[in-house]
Amino acid sequence: MQLQHLLGIEPLHPQSITEILDLADHYADQNRSRARDSKALAGCTQINMFFENSTRTQASFEIAGKRLGADVMNMAMQASSIKKGETLIDTALTLNAMHPDLLVVRHPHSGAVDLLAQKVNCAVLNAGDGRHEHPTQALLDALTIRRSKGRLHRLNIAICGDIDHSRVARSNLILLGKMENRIRLIGPATLMPAGIGEFGAEVFHDMEEGLKDVDVVMMLRLQRERMDGGFIPSEREYYHRYGLNAEKLSHAKPDAIVMHPGPMNRGVEIDGEIADDLNRSVIQEQVEMGVAVRMAAMDILMRNRCQAAKEAQA
Amino acid sequence: MTSLRITNVHLIDPERQTVELGNLSIKNGRIAADDPTLPSRDGQGKYLAPGIVDIGAKVCEPGERHKESFRSAGLSAAAGGVTTLITRPDTEPAIDSPETLEFANRRAQATCAVRSYQMAALTKGRLGKEMTEIGFLQDAGAIAFSDCDAVVTNTKVLSRALTYARQLGALVIGHPQDPGLSQEAAATSGKFATLRAIPAVSPMAERLGLERDLAMVEMTGAKYHADQLSTALALPALERAKQQGLDVTAGISIHHLTLNELDVADYRSFFKVKPPLRSEEDRLAMVSALASGLIDIISSMHTPQDEESKRLPYEQAASGAVALETVLPAALRLYHAEQLSLPQLFRALSLNPSRRLGLDSGRLSLGAPGDLILFDPDVPFVLDRFSLWSKSKNTPFDGQRLQGHILATFVGGREVYAR
Numbered sequence: 238m239q240l241q242h243l244l245g246i247e248p249l250h251p252q253s254i255t256e257i258l259d260l261a262d263h264y265a266d267q268n269r270s271r272a273r274d275s276k277a278l279a280g281c282t283q284i285n286m287f288f289e290n291s292t293r294t295q296a297s298f299e300i301a302g303k304r305l306g307a308d309v310m311n312m313a314m315q316a317s318s319i320k321k322g323e324t325l326i327d328t329a330l331t332l333n334a335m336h337p338d339l340l341v342v343r344h345p346h347s348g349a350v351d352l353l354a355q356k357v358n359c360a361v362l363n364a365g366d367g368r369h370e371h372p373t374q375a376l377l378d379a380l381t382i383r384r385s386k387g388r389l390h391r392l393n394i395a396i397c398g399d400i401d402h403s404r405v406a407r408s409n410l411i412l413l414g415k416m417e418n419r420i421r422l423i424g425p426a427t428l429m430p431a432g433i434g435e436f437g438a439e440v441f442h443d444m445e446e447g448l449k450d451v452d453v454v455m456m457l458r459l460q461r462e463r464m465d466g467g468f469i470p471s472e473r474e475y476y477h478r479y480g481l482n483a484e485k486l487s488h489a490k491p492d493a494i495v496m497h498p499g500p501m502n503r504g505v506e507i508d509g510e511i512a513d514d515l516n517r518s519v520i521q522e523q524v525e526m527g528v529a530v531r532m533a534a535m536d537i538l539m540r541n542r543c544q545a546a547k548e549a550q551a
Numbered sequence: 552m553t554s555l556r557i558t559n560v561h562l563i564d565p566e567r568q569t570v571e572l573g574n575l576s577i578k579n580g581r582i583a584a585d586d587p588t589l590p591s592r593d594g595q596g597k598y599l600a601p602g603i604v605d606i607g608a609k610v611c612e613p614g615e616r617h618k619e620s621f622r623s624a625g626l627s628a629a630a631g632g633v634t635t636l637i638t639r640p641d642t643e644p645a646i647d648s649p650e651t652l653e654f655a656n657r658r659a660q661a662t663c664a665v666r667s668y669q670m671a672a673l674t675k676g677r678l679g680k681e682m683t684e685i686g687f688l689q690d691a692g693a694i695a696f697s698d699c700d701a702v703v704t705n706t707k708v709l710s711r712a713l714t715y716a717r718q719l720g721a722l723v724i725g726h727p728q729d730p731g732l733s734q735e736a737a738a739t740s741g742k743f744a745t746l747r748a749i750p751a752v753s754p755m756a757e758r759l760g761l762e763r764d765l766a767m768v769e770m771t772g773a774k775y776h777a778d779q780l781s782t783a784l785a786l787p788a789l790e791r792a793k794q795q796g797l798d799v800t801a802g803i804s805i806h807h808l809t810l811n812e813l814d815v816a817d818y819r820s821f822f823k824v825k826p827p828l829r830s831e832e833d834r835l836a837m838v839s840a841l842a843s844g845l846i847d848i849i850s851s852m853h854t855p856q857d858e859e860s861k862r863l864p865y866e867q868a869a870s871g872a873v874a875l876e877t878v879l880p881a882a883l884r885l886y887h888a889e890q891l892s893l894p895q896l897f898r899a900l901s902l903n904p905s906r907r908l909g910l911d912s913g914r915l916s917l918g919a920p921g922d923l924i925l926f927d928p929d930v931p932f933v934l935d936r937f938s939l940w941s942k943s944k945n946t947p948f949d950g951q952r953l954q955g956h957i958l959a960t961f962v963g964g965r966e967v968y969a970r
Contacts, residue, residue, distance in 0.1 A: 247746070326862050347748040348818030349864035367866070369748035407748060431740035431751060 239541040242354045242361040243534050245370035246411045254412060258380050258389070261526065261533035265380070268304070268529055277536045278307035281338040286328075287364070288314040288344040293499060293524070294364055294374075298341045301531035307339070325349060329356040338542065339535060342366075360538040368402050374498055375408035377530040379416070381523050382453055385494050390417045395448055395489075396438075397423040397479060398457030398506055399468075401430040405498045406457055410436060423447035424479060427468045444479055448488040456481055456497045459506045472505055482508040486517070494519045553580040553921070553964040556587070560594030560925065564915045565601065565902040568894040575599060577921035580963035584917060594925060597958060600897045601913045602634025602922040604904040606695075606802060607670075607724070607778055608853035608875060610636070612658050613651060614643035618943050619855035621655075624875065625663035627940040629968035631876035632957045633851070634665050634922035635905070635912055640672040641699035647672035647683045649691045656692055664967045665960075666922070668694040668908070673712050673723060679703040682712040689721055694908055697724035697778065700825050702760065704730055706767065713773035722908065724776045727760035727785065728826060737866050738827045743812050749865060754782035754833065757826060761785045765792045765799065774798045776907060779852060781807040781829050783836035790845055800907050801845075803837055804852035805874055809881045810834075810947060820861045820868035821947045824852070838890050841899055848907065849899040851878040855943030873941045880953035883928050887954055893928070921964035930956040 240253060267273050283302040287295055295311065302309040314328075323331075325344075332340065333356075340361045342350045347367030354361040365371040383389040394413055400406045400422050413420055420438040422429065433440060441447030448454060459475060469475045481495065495511055495518045503509040512518055558574040576586045605628070611618040619627075628636050638655065640646035646655055652671050659667035671693035675681045678701070685696060696716055702725075703709040716723050736752030738744035744751035761777060765788060768775045780789065780801050792799045804824070812828045822828060840846040854871025861868050874881075882900065885891040897913075905913030912922045936949040960968035 324859065324862065325864065344864065346864035346866045348866075351817050352862075352864055367748055367864075404748065407746075430745040431753065432742035432745045435742040436745075 239544065240537060241541060241545065243372050243538060244351055244354055244361065244363045246372050246375050246408045246415070247370065249415070251415050254376070254379070254415065257376055257530065257533050257537060258383060260536060261376070261380050261530040262384070264532040265526060265529035268525070274304055274306065276306045278302065278305035278539055281307045281539055282336070283307040283309045283339040283341065283535070284332065284337045285309065285311045285341045286314050286343070287312070288342070288349070289365070290315065291343055291364070294343065297524070297527045298364060298531055301528050301535060304528070305532055305536060307535070325353060326356055329353050333358050339538065360542050362534060362538065365404050368404050368407070370408045371404040372408050373527070373531050373534060374405050375412040376534065377523055377526040378409055378455065378496060378498070379412055380526045380530055381496065381519050382494070384526070385519055385522070386452060392418045392453055393421070393451040394418050394453040394455065395421045395423055395451045396455045396457065397444065397447070397481065399428045399459050400424050400433065400457070401428045402460060403457050409455065410438060414438070421447050421451065425469055444485050445488050448485060451489045452493055454481065454486065454489055454493055454495045456495065456507050458498060458500065459502060461502070476505055480504070480506055480508060481511055483511060486511060493517070496520065496523060499524070554578045554589050555964060556585070556589040556591040557594045557599055557925065558591050559596055560599040561596065562915060563598055563600035563893045563897050565894050565898040566914050566916060568898070570893055572596070575915065575923070577961070577964035580921050580965070582915060582917055582919045582921055597925055597927050598893065599923055599925050600893070601901040601915055601919070602924050602960065602962070603632050603878065603900045604635040604637070604908070604910065604913050605633045605851050605853070605875070605878070606637045606776075606848060606904045606908070607639050607850045608633075608636050609639045609641060609855065609871070611642060611855055613654055618857050619941060620662065621658045621667065622662040623940060623942040624853075625665055625667070627873070627875040629664045629960045630940050630957065632879045632924035632926065632960055633875050634924070634960060634962050635910065636663065636665055636667040637694060637904070637908065638667060638669050639699050640670050640697065641677060641701070645672045645677045646670070647675050647677065649684060649687045652688055652691045652693055665962050668692065670695045670697050670724065672696070673698045674703060674708065677701040679705055679708055682708065682715060685712070685715055685719060685721055689719055695722040695724050695776070698726070699778070700726050700728070702726055702728055702730045706763070709767055710771055713767055713771040717771055717773040720774065722774045722776060724778050725764045727757055727764055727777050727780065729756040729759035732756035732759065733826070736827060737823060738815065739812050739829050741812070741830060743815070747815070747818065752827065754784050754829065757782045758784045758788060762788050765797065768792070768797050768799060769795070777801040779804045779807065779826070779850070780846060781826055781837060782833045786836065786840055786845060793845070800847040800903070802848035802850050803841065803846050804850055805878045805881050806852065806872055806947065807834065808837055808841065808849060809884050814947065818865040820863065820865055821872060821945050821949065823865060823868050823870050824872055825870040838885060842891055842895060847899065847903045849878070849882060849896075850904070851875050855941060856945045857943055861945050871945070873939065873943050873946050875941060876939050877934065877946055877948045877953070879926065879957065880955040881948060883955040884953070886928060921961055923961045924957055925959040926955060926957045928955045930954060932956070
């Protein structure tokens with residue numbers, strides 16, 4: 238079955254993941270060249286609907302759409318009709334009437350993007366729904382790993398931090414698992430979701446033990462608002478136990494790479510020096526791959542949509 | 552016509568736990584000795600059982616009549632084989648004063664097709680701060696007292712309310728749930744909730760709530776019914792309390808008995824109920840507890856919600872499901888799966904709730920009210936939610952295959968529904 242929406246990593250076949258990454262690889266090279274504009278999405282209307290604040294992801298989607306020649310529109314949903322009491326379904330119906338081709342949606346509630354996808358007539362791309370999934374982040378992480386490690390299987394990958402509240406962690410856990418890597422989850426027990434042991438990952442509460450001989454260290458952002466819930470005693474205790482510094486990183490493989498989805502809290506989950514270490518940190522490359530992966534995903538969704546339309550006509 | 556004789560039917564007797572082919576006569580609205588002179592009706596070998604006594608259906612009067620009125624709930628109940636409807640006080644405003652209770656009583660008498668008794672709130676506004684006028688409310692016909700899903704967190708308030716209720720012999724219905732752990736929860740914690748990233752509650756919250764309530768019952772000597780238990784973890788506490796001789800019973804909703812958390816699938820909000828659906832292991836444990844009699848009562852927990860409150864992202868969607876018309880076909884799934892016999896089912900659906908509330912229905916014995924349902928447990932059908940009589944259509948069984956048609960419903964010998 239061809240992909241009509243990109244709502245999460247969970248429904249993707251490993252083959253589809255590879256297909257997206259291969260195309261993204263091509264776009265990544267193209268983005269570095271002078272001739273980086275293409276016409277793949279010419280004449281298509283892309284609407285970015287962000288029900289939750291985002292600068293980086295929204296910019297990345299906007300640039301990706303524009304490089305492919307789409308007409309891109311940004312809707313800041315936080316300030317709009319939602320405040321006037323309009324429901325998500327009504328918003329979807331309103332949008333339908335404008336005939337967009339692609340919706341890029343971020344929403345603070347898990348499952349909201351699925352709900353929207355059921356009600357609109359265009360392709361929907363999940364740019365993060367609650368704590369649920371953030372598929373393009375996982376794909377860009379995968380591409381970054383593949384480019385720097387030369388493969389995307391049989392790697393030891395540690396995901397560290399607030400696993401429970403992180404859609405990035407969920408999508409990565411699923412994607413890297415599907416591609417047959419060994420995954421370790423590192424973080425305090427209060428930030429581990431229930432039933433996490435059943436996902437085929439190893440869980441560590443001690444960072445040094447967890448980082449031993451890993452190829453990839455993925456740090457997660459510790460959202461400050463979580464501090465209120467009393468999940469951890471204090472920021473400084475968190476940094477002491479789970480902040481990534483040179484000492485802790487020395488337990489990983491010497492060529493291990495350090496990743497972070499951004500924005501970083503320097504001195505909370507990651508030491509500034511490591512984040513800026515060009516030999517270890519691939520954080521800037523992640524941002525670069527973000528545009529490429531989003532171009533690839535949108536390109537594939539639009540191709541599938543055209544094909545489906547043709548088949549419907551025939 | 553309140554006198555009739557139904558011949559050639561399988562009589563399901565929950566008291567004697569038997570199913571026998573025979574005849575049943577009703578004279579002046581009550582079950583009487585078999586009298587061949589009465590006008591008779593051929594039951595064609597189908598099944599006749601005491602009508603369902605449903606503890607805890609929500610009728611949205613006063614306040615939200617667009618979701619459900621006594622008229623629509625009555626029609627829905629009649630079509631579903633519910634002959635006695637015990638309504639919940641979690642309306643808006645809550646039924647917490649003799650005046651609001653009288654309003655609900657009057658509406659029920661004027662428009663409801665089946666028998667209806669009202670519960671009243673245990674504390675004013677269901678806020679858990681001051682007890683309601685339990686005595687006045689009892690005089691006005693309140694059949695039991697409950698704050699429904701609003702747990703009384705202040706144990707001082709609860710102990711006084713339980714003590715006062717005990718003095719009046721009033722039944723208090725509690726919702727065993729620890730309010731702290733279950734805050735904002737919309738699923739049961741575990742692999743599924745983690746995968747869907749839905750805020751979740753540990754099943755332990757139910758045990759904590761039950762243990763607390765049982766300790767309060769032991770302290771005050773009150774008559775207590777746990778509205779719905781749904782987890783295996785809570786069962787040992789219940790068993791202990793019963794062995795200890797406390798005046799305690801427990802119920803389960805039809806949804807927790809026949810569905811599990813995986814039914815939520817891709818955030819289907821019609822499956823959002825309170826407490827959230829549990830694991831399959833929990834469901835099976837509850838089926839066994841029902842078969843052994845540890846769990847006494849099956850209720851519909853009928854909770855009408857309009858489309859707007861359900862068509863929201865899962866976390867934001869309202870909880871609850873309509874069930875008056877699906878409670879029997881859903882319960883029959885357990886019969887067809889050979890997990891429960893028909894007399895066992897009707898013990899939990901009719902006899903036990905009636906006994907617990909001090910009513911005389913729910914049985915086939917001489918002199919009992921002629922509240923009966925004639926049904927065929929085998930007819931297969933696919934449920935279309937828009938075919939429901941209920942004003943709200945939020946059923947999780949939409950599009951599902953079910954078995955069992957109600958052919959006729961009698962209240963006091965009078966036919967209130969015929970297929």
